Amino acid sequence: MTATLEHTVLPPEAPDEHLGELARMLTGDDVKPGSLVLVGPDGTPAPLPESLVELLRDVVTALSHGMAITVAPHNTMLTTQEAADLLGISRPTLINLLDSGEVPCERTRGRHRRIRLADIVEYQERSRREGEAALDEMIADGEDSGLYDANTPRRTR
Incomplete structure (x- = not known):
């Protein structure tokens, strides 16, 4: 398998309250397309596409439930x-x-x-x-x- 773009993240060993809070934030009813932004090092905001928000939601939810996550490109x-x-x-x-x-x-x-x-x-x-x-x-x-x-x-x- 091509491993250059594959990334596996293991869940934290101890419960992480920040992870749980992030999961609640990403699954909230007020999360609308374009409402979440990534702020760059220079303070420039970049809106996150809905597909990336869904991916982050799934990753954070899985990690907060003690599951590992592997992200790999589709052409793998x-x-x-x-x-x-x-x-x-x-x-x-x-x-x-x-x-x-x-x-x-x-x-x-x-x-x-x-x-x-x-x-x-x-x-x-x-x-x-x-x-x-x-x-x-x-x-x-x-x-x-x-x-x-x-x-x-x-x-x-």
Whole structure:
């Protein structure tokens, strides 16, 4: 994996009240696009784009809950093991996804595969949406069949 732009931050060993305060500030209702600024060493303010505010919010919230954070650019190429670890699946399962075309990959040095981080993130999002759609369909089927209307268990045998 390209490590030049990747950065991992571990949570503080002891609770950090400043981190908690920063998390509350970033998640407040009064945080509007362009309302947060970064002040340079010479005092020049630079408004933070909404995407950066969201990233900071996620980073600070995770750190304040004791989780580590890794920030990596989307053009980062992952090995199959790194991609599988990121998805929380086994490497053979990932290989099946690559072979079926569910997740695109590039081949290097013959048999080695590399997967773009952006493709892994896109697959995660697509899988989440498909799972939610399947669950919504199951709930609708249950409602249509009157499953949720029954107050007492029905005898099935």
